[in-house]
Amino acid sequence: MGTQGIRPLVAGNWKMNGSRAMAASLVAEIRTLAAAGPASVDLLVCPPFPYIPEVGGGLAGSAIALGGQDCHMAAAGAHTGDVSAAMLADLGCSHVILGHSERRADHGESSLLVAAKAKAAIDAGLTAIVCVGETEAERDAGKAENIVEKQIIESVPAGANSSNLVIAYEPVWAIGTGRTPSVADVAAMHRHIRSLVADRGPVRVLYGGSVKPANAAELMAVAEVNGALVGGASLKAADFMAIAAGAAVSA
């Protein structure tokens, strides 16, 4: 069973996908399905920056939360192309994904930068979803827990706690590949992460990496898994809500 007392969160990371029209129809569909969906699971959608207002409008009056996929560490200033945490909050976002492995790889983001971004997010009133996870080579070398431990220690800022922090464990080799770790490996890593953030209160620890309707119930039932960060499957409303239903089973 999932961790007692922690309400699951199922978050959709749309990454750099879609169009304005697609975002509008996807959010409308999610909203319709969510009305008949599980009440025991919190839902979050994280569209690309330009579509946040469109999606926010579509979510108005619903319990589904809105989030960004990144923010800058500074509150404002001369940072061409960047977006501040306060701007996300201004658009109605409550969450922001930080330190996703695609940003760590594509933009060379270090854990120390992620911590600075997380601090900025928390200062702006957002919940920071800090992503961690090992590469395949690191797992094969038996270093997965050490790598994730270092990422957590360096990426989680002082002042973060269960009211403003979510951890997402996403093995890099499981993202978009259709491969997932064994249930035993997910359980071991989540137990380790839980021990690392124990002094921050009952922090949600999500699993991400090829979560689909077919494997959601099994993954969400693992001890210490408090929901999912979903990429590809979050672009189909029916799949996203089927994953939420899987998380509800273990809630």
Ligand SMILES: O=C[C@H](O)COP(=O)(O)O
């Ligand atoms: O943020 C989401 C993850 O990167 C997982 O992506 P995926 O579900 O497409 O494997």
